[in-house]
Structure formats: structure tokens, C-alpha cells
Amino acid sequence: MKVTIYDVAKEAKVSIATVSKVINNTGRISESTRERVCEVMERLNYQPNIIASALMGKQTKTIGLLIPDLANPFFSELARSIEDRGHESGYDLVICSTDYQPEKENKYLTLLKQKRVDGFILASGFENLDKVEELVKEEIPVAVVARDFPMFPINAVALDDFLGGYQAASYLIKNGHRNIAVIGRDLWSNRERIRGFKQAMEENGLKHRSDFEFVQDIHHVDAAKRVTMKYLNSDDRPTAIFACNDLLAIGAIQAAKAWGLKVPDQLSIIGFDNTIIATVVEPPLTTIAQPIQNMGKEVMDLMVAMITGRQKEQKRVTLLPELVERQSVVKLGDPLHLDHSVHK
Template sequence: MKVTIYDVAKEANVSIATVSKVINNKGRISDKTRKKVKTVMKQLNYHPNIFASALMGKQTKTVGLLIPDIANPFFSELARSIENRGHEKGYNLVISNTNYDSVKEDQYLSLLKQKSVDGFILASGFENLDKVQGLMKEDIPVVIVARDFPMFSVNAVALDDFMGGYLAADHLIKLGHQNIGVIARDLWSNRERLRGFKHALKEKGLEINSNFEYIKGLDHVQAGKKLTQKYLTSEECPSAIFACNDLLAAGVIQMAKELGFKVPEDLSIIGFDNTAIATIIEPPLTTIAQPIESMGKEVMDLMISVIKGEKTDKSRITLLPSLVKRKSTEAIKIKGKK
């Protein structure tokens, strides 16, 4: 037999209104009563019918998160941070993996709208500007995370990717590297990182290795290996490579080893994101860190404030990257010197 809100109220010896306030996290209720009601809900295995609430114009306390690649540690760690913050605030998260596929993006947006989510968080890789504008025209709360749409007003929590790319180049230049390869996808965040990287090189009269091309394919490691092979077997073999995420950097390290290069003695490698993979790969990866935990909290807090109607003006929150030095980069060796 299905447990109802009436059963919970009876068992907890409170009114139905009190149970409703606990479910919706509203009203003045003592911590003792709130805890008691939640305990009874758990004991009775009671789950509020959020979709029935949506039909009555109430919030479902559910947010849709679209991410492009759950296999990328950055996105899985970001999703976990967002989910943890949502749980703290009484919100549920529905995660959809799009594989950078615009058709899947459309399908998930349509499906989640049917499920009456309160709003959408769209992660880096979501390139469909028209879809974002369409959601906003429908007055559906939208927050962009880990990228930005600077061409129009939208709520966003992003990293200063330009600065991240600049820091990567600056680190390698200070180590004496002048011939540097870059591995990147043709995405907004990677384009910004590349722009910052090129800016730092230009300040020193340098350019990136001429073998550069945007990689294709969903498998970051294999894509990273393929372009690395091109770099390291060419006449213009670089002394360092900047990979625009840690998974790409892992592919660089793998291919370098397969071709007999020692890291960092023969090839310095710097990644981006500072995910768990950066600490377990050998050698440990020098990388540009994104404040993933803070990013997740900021985007969920902003999402909730938009859902509640507390923010009428659009907010852009920009977080700063930082350099994390490990063992995959070192000063270039000048031939003839030890």
C-alpha cells in the first residue's frame, strides 16, 4: 500500500501542513520537529510526488544538469560538487550526458521540461546559443557553468580560461621552452585557453608549434595520443606540450612513452583542470587548477536564487585558475650542458 503524506503526519503526530513545510523547506519549524518528520518519512519510505506538485504550479525541487562527457573527470567531479550542494539545500539533480551531441541536447531538454524540472544547469560544451535563448524566453531558469556566452546576458559561473592558458604558457616559457605544442578541442573554453596561451607566447615573440590542429572524436586520450604522435615525429618536434584538459594530457604522456620520450626530461607536459587523474598518472601532472568544488557550490547557489526569484538581474561569476606544479614539467636542457 502506498504511503501518503497523511500517514507521515499521523506517525509523526504533526499536521499535514507541517509535513508539507518540511518537504518544501518552508515555514518556521523547530529543528526537532523537522528532524522528527524526516525520520518518519525515511522509516515509512515516503517520497513526495514532485510531479503532482509541479502540475499545481509548485516547485519540484529538481534541477536538470546537462554535461557533455561524464567520462571526463572534470565533469564528473563538477557534477558531484553540484549534487552535494543541491542536497544540502534540499534540491535533487538529474544528470544527462550529451556526448557533445546537439540531438541529445535537444532530447534531454525536452524530456526534462516534461518532467517539470525547476531549472537547467548547462555545462561547458553546450554550444547551442539558440536553445539557451529559447529556454530564457520561456522563463525557465538557466545557469551556464564552466563556460560563458559573452554575446548576451545570461547567468553564468565560469573560469577565466584566458588566464588559465596564459599561466600554462608563462610556466613553460620560464622553464626555457620556446617550441611548444598545444592539444585542444574546438570548444569555447579550449578556444579561450588557446587564446590566453598564444597571448603569453606573443609577448615573448613566440608562436605555437605549426603542427597544431583541433582534435576530433570523443575519446580524449586517443585523440591526445594521435596529435602527440604527429608532433613528436615531425621535424619541428616540440620540447613541451600544453593539453587543454588532464585527460588529453594523459594521452600525451602515453604516446610520449610509447615513442621513447622521457617525461619531463625529453618532453614537458602541462594539463588543465587538476582532476584526480593529475595525481595518479606517472609522472604526476603539472596542471592548471579549476576550483571545481567552489564552482559547483556557486552554480547551485545561483540556480536556487534564480528559481526562487531572488535575482532579477543576470549574474556572471568568474573564478580564477591557479598553477599546480608537479613532476611533468622541468627546465629545458641545453645541449652540451648537464
């Protein structure tokens, strides 16, 4: 038999109004009464009806997070950061993985609206502009993280992806690399990274080869491995690869090893994100770090400020990337650098 608010009030010897105040953290209640009501709710395993509360115009204390791929360590680490900050603020998170599929984005948005979540956080990879516009028009609190929608008046926490791509190319060029290939998926953040990458190439008098850029439907290790194999089969193969995330960099490393090449001695690889896998792969991955913890904290703080009405104006936060040097990039011309001939 389901426990009701009436059962809690009777057991705690208080009024229904007092239990409601404890649940919603409103009104003036003595600490001893609050503790007694909370103890009874826990003992009886009472679950407030958040949907009913939402229909009465109250908050459900839940936020929907749409991310494209939980298998990517960047998104799992980001989701954890957002969830931890939400817990600190008294909010629960409903996490939905969309697999970069617009139909899943639509499905989850509809489902979460029905569940009356207080707002939405959309992560990088969400490209459905019509749905973003719909949320804005419906005045539903929405914030984006690890990307931006500059055409809409919404809160955003983004990385300076242009600068990150610029840093990656500059570092490889500084280490003597000229033939540099790119692996990524066609997303807003990656487009910015590649734009920064090309800018650094141009400033150093280098031409970016179109046949060394693959930014189509690729977000898993196996796909990155296949693309890298294609690059390595080129007559003038690259000496370095810029992967737009660490997961793709792992695929590139696997392809090099399968080809019989030593990383970094015969092929240098730089990633992006600085997730946990960058430290455990062999060799440890040089990468462009995103401040994942700060991103999660900032976007949740913006969301809570919107929901509670503390923030009226939209705010955009841009965080800076940082190069993390490990052992996956070699300096060409270094005495330790091996011959670049292919040993297949």
C-alpha cells in the first residue's frame, strides 16, 4: 500500500501543511520538527508525487541532461560533474544518451517535458536548432554546455574550441610536423577546433590538405581506426594526427600499431578533452584539456539560477583550453626519432 502525505503527518503527529513545508523547504519550522518529519518519511519510505507538484506550479527538482554518447569518457565525466553539482544544489538529473540521432533527441525532449522537469541542459552534439528554438519560445529554462547556440538567447558554458585547435596545430608545427591529418565528427565544437587548426597552419605558411581531413559520421574508436588506416595508406602519409577527442585518438593509436608503426616515433598523435583514458593509454596521450569539472559546475549553477529566478539575463561563459604534454608526440629531427618508413 502506497504511503501518503496523510500517513506521514499522522505518524509524525503534525499537520499535512507542516509535512508539505518540510518537503518544499518553505515556511518557519523548528529544527526538531523538521528532523522528526524527515525521519518518518525515510522510515515509511514516503515518495512525494513530483508530477502532482509540477501540475500545481511547483518545481520537481529535476533537470533533463541530453548528451550524445555516454560511452565517450568526456560526456560521462561531464555528466558526473553536472550530477554532483546538482546534488549539492538539491536537484536530481535525468540523463538521456541520444547517440547523435535527432529522433532520439525529439523523443527524450517530449518525454522529459511530460515528466515536468524544471529545465534542460543540452551537451555538445545537439544540433537540432528547431527544438532549441521551441524550448526558448516555451520559456523553458535551457542551457547548453561544451557548445553554443549564438543565434538564441540561452545560457551557455562553452570552451574556446578555436583556441584549442589552434594550440594543437601550433604544438605539432613547433615539433617539426608539416603533414598533419585531422579526425573528427561534424559538430559545432569540432568545426571550431578545425577552424583554429587551419588558422595556425596558414600563419605558418602551411596548406591544410583536404584529403587529410575526415569530419563525417565518426565518433567511435573503430571508425577512427579505419580513417587512420586510410591516411597511412597515402603515398605522402602524415607524420602527425590531430584527433578532435581522446576517444578518436585511441583509434588512431590502435591503427598505427596495427600498421606496424611506433607512436610517437613514426606517427605522432594529439587528442582533445584530457579524459581519464589519456593517462592510461600507451603511450600516454598528449591532448588539449577541457576543464570538465568547471564546465559541469558552471552550467548547473546557471540552470539553478534560472529555475529559482535569481538570474533574469542570459549568460555565456567561455572557458580556456590547456595543452597537456605527455608522450604521444615526438619532435621531428630528434636523435631518438626513428625512420618514418612503413613497416607493414
